[in-house]
Amino acid sequence: MSNVSDVIVIGAGVIGNATAYYLAKKGYSVTVLEKSEYIGNGGSSRNGGGVRQSGRHPAELPLVMYGVQNLWPNLSEELGMDVEYYQQGNLRLGKTLEHIKILENLTNSAASGGLDVRMIDYGDAKEICPYLSEEVVGASWCPTDGHANPLLTTLAYYRAARRLGVRFVSGEAALEIRKIGGRARQVAAENGVYNADSIVVTAGIDSNRILASVGLKVPMNPALLECLVTEDCPPMFYQMLGTAMADFYGHQSKHGSFVFGGTTGFEPYTSGVGVPPATPSSAPGTCRGIIKYFPVLKDLKIVRAWAGYMDDCFDHIPVIDTPSEVPGLVIGCGFSGHGFGISPTAAAVLAQLAVEETPVMDISQFKYDRFKVRG
Ligand SMILES: Cc1cc2nc3c(=O)[nH]c(=O)nc-3n(C[C@H](O)[C@H](O)[C@H](O)COP(=O)(O)OP(=O)(O)OC[C@H]3O[C@@H](n4cnc5c(N)ncnc54)[C@H](O)[C@@H]3O)c2cc1C
Incomplete structure (x- = not known):
């Protein structure tokens, strides 16, 4: 099988699976690399299922409100599987x-x-x-707050992405991102080398191990x-x-x-x-x-x-960004214990960033370079 696709997604949690799904829905070819033998083996299969807008960091409120208004209500229908979304406050x-x-x-x-x-x-x-x-x-x-089943949501995005042709390679830990011509284009993994026009890192708490290969680190x-x-x-x-x-x-x-x-x-x-x-x-x-x-x-x-x-993350909100230091790289991590509720919107935005579309909302608060070292 060819190891070349439009986008590589590293990490098959709910964020990675949903990003792959939204990319495939736009018509892009996607390879998802997952370290574990199982998809969703990080926080995505262990969380409490809260789809909550109240009590959110103000920066995250537009993300979750967009999801609650536009994505969550139809998610079961769209993905062809009941994600047990309840919106009863x-x-x-x-x-x-x-x-x-x-x-x-x-x-x-x-x-x-x-x-x-x-x-x-x-x-x-x-x-x-x-x-x-x-x-x-x-x-x-x-x-308008609610909850959903995180295992089913993660699985539903995975299955829907697969139906759209996304290739999932499990038991395949990404080790290193390589730049070619100044742009992130290649991932060296345990068992192979994968090439793409852009690379999305959604590896949860392990994201820094991969980002270190291009000199980046999210403080989390x-x-x-x-x-x-x-x-x-x-x-x-x-x-x-x-x-x-x-x-x-x-x-x-x-x-x-x-x-x-x-x-x-x-x-x-x-x-x-x-x-x-x-x-x-x-x-x-x-x-x-x-x-x-x-x-x-x-x-x-x-x-x-x-x-x-x-x-x-240091300030308890995620990094959702294309860092200027590494063209072709998209970061989606640091969800700080409340990433499930915002996963549909965050993934839709990550998919837009990966193919250089303008994000559906302002994400300037989630930039990689917001962490300033005190002088
Ligand atoms: C107990 C608990 C309760 C929670 N409750 C809630 C809640 O009620 N509401 C809410 O909104 N959020 C909640 N959260 C947070 C939520 O689960 C996370 O924010 C969300 O699941 C993050 O998803 P993710 O896809 O970014 O990361 P993860 O689900 O951690 O996925 C990352 C994936 O990357 C893979 N990976 C790691 N390294 C590599 C590598 N080198 N190569 C390839 N793959 C790699 C991992 O194996 C994993 O599958 C909770 C979290 C926990 C732990």
């Missing part, structure tokens, strides 16, 4: 006045960016979700995130849930299980190498938070817990 809950202050600040910031999000009291929140604890005093409410760290899934139960509520203090976030999935994510405080003490096991303290800690807000869930059994690394 997001309740971010508070129990104290300090919590309410935090929620008000988040709400004001998002509302000034044009998002329909507002503060509601306990009574209104209880009407939306009757299972809330009486300890809750108020919440922010964003009716591996940070541990953990999730758990409960046994299934009858349909109760399908809002996305969160709290002012980010004790936990989660939702009920289509088949009835609840998927929750949370942080433990032990995240900095992990190695950042390989696939991390879930830490013993995480699920119990997350559950203690959940039960205070949703006592009705206290007897649900946890079926499984897992962990994954996020590519946490």
Whole structure:
């Protein structure tokens, strides 16, 4: 098989698969190189599935709002597979006045960016979700937020890309990007050499290993995130849930299980190498938070817990850019633990950058050269 295509995408997570899909949809030939034997073996198959606009960094708000308005609602139909997208709103809950202050600040910031999000009291929140604890005093409410199934979304983009002729080579780690005539044109991988007119790096936390070969580095760290899934139960509520203090976030999935994510405080003490096991303290800690807000869930059994690394960028927003240092190269990494919700838009933009089209929106806040060294 020919190792020449219009574009090479490095990394078959949700961002890489979706970028390949949008490129193929435009008629370009694409090769995707994936280090693992499996596609989606990074954060994309381990995340909590939040498709959330509220509580976003203001720079990311246009990306996610574009996706929620234009891409997510038709994604299952477009990709020919149910990605279990639910758009039933997001309740971010508070129990104290300090919590309410935090929620008000988040709400004001998002509302000034044009998002329909507002503060509601306990009574209104209880009407939306009757299972809330009486300890809750108020919440922010964003009716257009939602969630989707990350494994299915990653798989759906992969399958749709394959149907359009994208070549996926798994078990093929990209080692080095090579310039030819001053432009990134070649990838030396473990088992072969691949040529293209442009190269997109979407290798999550491992992106820097590849970018180092052309002298680039995105300031990001591996940070541990953990999730758990409960046994299934009858349909109760399908809002996305969160709290002012980010004790936990989660939702009920289509088949009835609840998927929750949370942080433990032990995240900095992990190695950042390989696939991390879930830490013993995480699920119990997350559950203690959940039960205070949703006592009705206290007897649900946890079926499984897992962990994954996020590519946490210095300023917690991604790099989506064509760095001027390396013509022909496109970078899409540093999604900092919230890349799933923006994946359709980020990938659509990466596909545009790869073929030198004008991006559908202003992405100047995601430039590679925004990190200045202090003098
Ligand atoms: C536990 C957890 C919960 C999360 N919850 C949410 C959430 O609720 N909402 C949200 O929006 N986001 C969430 N995220 C973040 C989200 O999962 C990521 O931002 C997103 O999946 C990033 O996708 P990606 O394709 O960039 O990276 P990844 O999914 O990490 O994919 C990168 C791929 O590149 C491959 N690769 C690496 N090196 C090479 C190489 N040298 N050559 C070839 N391939 C290579 C890897 O094997 C991998 O398959 C969560 C993350 C975690 C870990």
